[in-house]
Amino acid sequence: MTTQQMMVIAQENLGAHIENELQEEALKGFIHPLQVWITSAATPACYNLIPILTSGEVFGMHTEISITLFDSKQVEEHLKNLVMETQDLASPVLRSVSICTNVEEAFRQAHVVVILDDTTEQEVHTLEDCLRRRVPLCRLYGGLIEKNAHASVRVIVGGKTFVNLKTILLMTYAPNVAHNIIAVALGVEGEAKAALARKLKTSPSCIKDVIIWGNITGNNYIDLRKARIYRYDSAIWGPLHYSRPVLNLIFDSEWLKREFVETLKKLTGTGRQFGGILAAHSIATTLKYWYHGSPPGEIVSLGVLSEGQFGIPEGIVFSMPVKFENGTWVVRTDLEDIEISEKIMTRMTSDLIQEKLVALGDMINFHPYQSETEVAKRDERISLPTAEYTQEEQRIPDERKDSMYSDLIPEEEKDLIMSDVDSLDLIPQAVSEKLQSLDATNDPEGKTMEP
Numbered sequence: 119m120t121t122q123q124m125m126v127i128a129q130e131n132l133g134a135h136i137e138n139e140l141q142e143e144a145l146k147g148f149i150h151p152l153q154v155w156i157t158s159a160a161t162p163a164c165y166n167l168i169p170i171l172t173s174g175e176v177f178g179m180h181t182e183i184s185i186t187l188f189d190s191k192q193v194e195e196h197l198k199n200l201v202m203e204t205q206d207l208a209s210p211v212l213r214s215v216s217i218c219t220n221v222e223e224a225f226r227q228a229h230v231v232v233i234l235d236d237t238t239e240q241e242v243h244t245l246e247d248c249l250r251r252r253v254p255l256c257r258l259y260g261g262l263i264e265k266n267a268h269a270s271v272r273v274i275v276g277g278k279t280f281v282n283l284k285t286i287l288l289m290t291y292a293p294n295v296a297h298n299i300i301a302v303a304l305g306v307e308g309e310a311k312a313a314l315a316r317k318l319k320t321s322p323s324c325i326k327d328v329i330i331w332g333n334i335t336g337n338n339y340i341d342l343r344k345a346r347i348y349r350y351d352s353a354i355w356g357p358l359h360y361s362r363p364v365l366n367l368i369f370d371s372e373w374l375k376r377e378f379v380e381t382l383k384k385l386t387g388t389g390r391q392f393g394g395i396l397a398a399h400s401i402a403t404t405l406k407y408w409y410h411g412s413p414p415g416e417i418v419s420l421g422v423l424s425e426g427q428f429g430i431p432e433g434i435v436f437s438m439p440v441k442f443e444n445g446t447w448v449v450r451t452d453l454e455d456i457e458i459s460e461k462i463m464t465r466m467t468s469d470l471i472q473e474k475l476v477a478l479g480d481m482i483n484f485h486p487y488q489s490e491t492e493v494a495k496r497d498e499r500i501s502l503p504t505a506e507y508t509q510e511e512q513r514i515p516d517e518r519k520d521s522m523y524s525d526l527i528p529e530e531e532k533d534l535i536m537s538d539v540d541s542l543d544l545i546p547q548a549v550s551e552k553l554q555s556l557d558a559t560n561d562p563e564g565k566t567m568e569p
Contacts, residue, residue, distance in 0.1 A: 151182035151213040153227050153268070157259070158234040159187035159217070160196050163276065166398035167232070168200070172209035176406045182213045186228075191219045221258070228267040232401060233259065233284065235277040245484050249477040252280055252287060260291025272408060273299040275421075276401050281334045282421055282435040283473045289423060289435075290478075300408075300447070301421025303330045303437040304400035309385050310340045313378055318367060324348045325364060330419035330437045331458065332466035335386060336473075337487075338437060339466065340378075343456060344417060407442040420447060427451050429463055434470045 154171060156164050168185065170176060177183060185204065187197050197217040204215045218224060225231055263271060273295065275285045281301045289296035307330050308322065315322040328345045332338035346361040354362070368374060404420070412418045420440045424430040427449050428438065439450040458466075468487035475481035 151184045152177055152229050153186070154183050154230045154232070155186045155188055155218075155225050155228045156232045156234065157188050159189045159200065160193040161234050162394040163234050163397040163401075164232075165200065166395050167401060168204050169207065170398060170402040172204065172207055172212045174209070174211045176402050177211070177409055179211060182211055184213045185215045186218050186226075187215070188218045188224055194219055221262070223266075224259075224262045225267045225271075228263070228271050230405065231263060231267065231271060231273045233273065233275045233277070233288070234397075235279065246476050246482070249280070249283065249473055249484065250479070252284055253477050256284055256287035257291045260288050263288070263292045264294055267295070269295075271295055271298060272405075274302060274401060274404060274408075275299065276302045276305075276397050277335070278397075279335055280473070282336070282437075282470055283477060285421055285435040286423070286433075286474055287477065296423065300404070301334055301435055301437070302397075302400045302404050303334045303419040303421050304403055305396050306330045306334055306338065306340075306382070306386055306437075307419045308396060308400065309382055313381050314342075314345070314364060314368075317370075317373065317378075318347065318350070318364075320347065320350055324350065326361070327417040328419070329417060329439045329456070332437055333470055334421050334437050337466050337469050338386070339458075339462065340382060341456065344439075344453065408447070409445065410442075411444070412442040416441070417450060417453070418442065422447065422449065428456070428458060429460075431467050431471065434467065434474060436467070436470065 156167065158164065164187070171183065171185065174181075187200060189197060194217065197219075201215050201217060204212070263273065273288060273292075275281055275288065277284065285299055285301040289299050292299065307328050310328050310330070311322040311325045314325055314328075318325075325345060325347050329341035329343075330338055331341055342365055345364040347364050347367060348361045349358065350362060350367065352367070407418060417439045418441060419437050421435050421437045422440065424432055424434050424436045424438075426432050428451070430436050430438070439453060439456070440447045441450055442448075465487050472481060472484050476484050
């Protein structure tokens with residue numbers, strides 16, 4: 119073949135190649151990518167979430183996505199840098215990434231909305247003020263989601279403070295999509311699995327079916343009655359699907375009653391474990407389950423609107439066991455032997471109900487739940503002579519200064535729950551959000567849109 123013939127063929131091939139590329143670009147114009155909006159995009163959680171979303175593991179390698187980073191004008195320069203970093207990933211599933219600082223344009227045609235920590239530069243001094251501060255932003259977001267988002271939008275709420283409250287407020291102000299608004303509980307579930315794995319000297323991924331009940335960032339309970347461990351190095355071995363109950367392998371009941379509870383209380387109470395990698399992974403995993411289903415037979419914890427299941431009062435967002443299938447979630451009411459006593463349920467629901475009432479202005483003051491034992495101690499203290507009472511009164515703030523709800527578990531109630539071997543399957547964790555969490559809401563790294 120002569121050089122001239124080869125050049126003619128090469129020119130024809132080049133023309134055909136260019137024509138094919140133009141056709142592919144034209145076809146892409148007819149394929150609308152999945153619109154993903156992330157609020158408070160300047161936070162570390164967003165920074166860690168983007169690589170997971172663009173990896174193709176969440177929505178699938180055949181689903182293109184467009185990401186919009188939504189935050190305030192003050193952090194626009196930071197968002198621009200984040201856009202450049204995201205583009206540098208050269209992800210095959212990423213159609214585009216952009217920023218939005220205009221409130222009126224928020225959530226335009228959104229298919230997925232990720233609500234991260236909302237923050238405020240205004241100082242708050244009381245828990246009641248802190249609760250009420252959540253309302254304006256949730257009202258704003260809820261209205262914008264109703265107005266601008268796609269009719270089938272899915273809203274997932276994360277963060278380290280008042281996750282249940284923010285979720286129920288969004289449902290209140292976006293009633294048409296309330297059924298598609300959920301709260302992420304996998305972060306607490308992951309912390310519990312990691313604590314158990316350290317005790318059993320195994321990998322957290324080998325532990326399944328840990329249930330988180332209640333307030334994700336407040337009073338919650340870690341239920342180990344259904345928890346199982348796989349591939350455990352012990353005298354008994356089996357195939358990969360063989361598992362054993364976790365509670366049959368932990369013989370240190372004091373560790374379960376004290377150290378396990380206290381460890382998780384500190385982690386969740388400070389909120390430090392929800393600011394970056396764990397928050398991003400929990401959100402991404404929940405979204406993956408939502409779109410593609412959770413592992414068959416596995417129990418997943420999720421914050422959803424209660425309809426009276428398990429005796430939970432209706433009208434509050436409550437973490438409970440679910441399974442994801444066919445693009446939705448189903449509460450696992452089919453599980454046996456997971457009934458919760460009235461006393462435990464009251465403690466878990468009391469704060470959630472009051473949070474909602476105080477935030478919406480239906481209650482003036484927040485009254486932390488107190489057991490009968492705590493009430494008796496309080497009455498006994500009040501009846502003490504003046505000198506003794508003054509000394510006791512001075513001691514109380516030091517004991518409770520780091521507790522937002524002042525709701526520590528009474529030791530005798532722990533003993534009641536853990537008094538015999540059978541009751542080891544329900545491990546209580548009363549987590550009180552710290553007043554120092556209010557400082558976290560003023561973190562300049564976590565700025566977001568103010569109404």
